Amino acid sequence: MGLITNILTEEFVSHTTDVAIIGGGVIGCSIAYQLSKKGIKSTVFEKNKLxxxxSGATAGIxxxxxxxxxxxxxxxxxGMRSLEIFPSFVEELKEAGIDPEFQQNGGMKIVLDxxxxxxxxxxxxxxxxxGIGVRWIDKLELLEREPEITDRAEGGVFSPQDASIKGAAYTNSLAHASTRLGTTYLEGLEVTGLETHRDTVIGVKTQSGTFHANHTIIAAGAWSGISRRWFSSSIPIRPIKGQRIILRKQGFLPKCTVQSIVPQTDGSILSAATREEGVFNHTITGEAISQMVSAAKMIFPTLxxxxxxxAKAGVRPGSPDGMPILGPIPEWLGVSIASGHDHVGMICSPATAELVSEYVATGNTSGLEPFSITRFETGTSRRAKSLFTNEKYNR
Incomplete structure (x- = not known):
């Protein structure tokens, strides 16, 4: 049995929606799109712009x-499920009218020491x-693939399945496609609280009034943690700021992603990214720009x-163990969370949307259990490791 049932009574007849989604980033829009394909209409509330x-400051790797x-x-x-379905997912979005600028050109990590x-x-x-189709490449093949790469590179690993996507284009393509299927997007409208009845969330409060919903999903990225004031239980989301830059070199474009250097569809080159734990602002800093320019020049001296x-900055949502937080919130009905993806929001967005939309449609939580917020109460979580955080690996 799904969650879209008769939670709302006849007194709540105006401003109603099947699902209220707080947050117009890639996670919120991905969930809205998957719900719309199931015939479930959502209203997405975004306090700024989609x-x-x-999502708009990501490297998109x-x-x-x-x-x-x-x-x-x-x-x-x-992550692997998302990688598997991304190509077909992207084709659906392109057919709906906006190209999310997905490129599956492969990716390389190179030996520098x-x-x-x-x-x-x-x-x-x-x-x-x-059984992942990666292979070692020697210096000769590396130079054949990327003639402008640094002389320091002695070889590396090539992953043909790696891809990249433009975060803003992808998010907007999800919104466009889901709008055609009945989703409503309200930009510039901040959710200021939840409407509740006993132990059930029955909608969201905004500056323009209350919107009643059968189910509410908190997918507000780094701002999801602010919702802890609405519940007795803690929402352990912490901010992690990241900055990235765009460069352009006439006549030069890498053939694939190398380290964190990403070729763009318009011929420009993205260099990413900083990781600033606990920082909650969008300030572009000279230090970060210098760091990323230096990293790009070190890998490709021609730059x-x-x-x-x-340059652009964004604030990612982190969790205590580095894994996303998905599913119901303890002691409350009618509400769930989808946040805490840190630097893998783009990577995991299709599979996240599959799991969350299936939960909303059927009530089945089995796929969400490893990501439940209750893992922090029981002490069963363990810190997820990422090669992304290894400076030697990405520099």
């Missing part, structure tokens, strides 16, 4: 084998054991005279 937060801990199977499987050599070779072992195009 993709105005972390779709590479779960580098960014997810393979020893935590449900989490790793979520003995430490990265050991790290890459160790990881290649388990990647092959899992020494590249044009600086732009």
């Amino acid at each position: 993709a105005s937060g972390a 779709i590479g779960p084998i580098w960014y997810l801990d393979h020893t935590i199977k449900p989490y790793f499987d979520m 003995e430490d990265t050599n050991t790290l890459l070779r160790d990881n290649l072992q388990w990647q092959k054991e899992l 020494n005279d590249a044009e600086f195009v732009s």
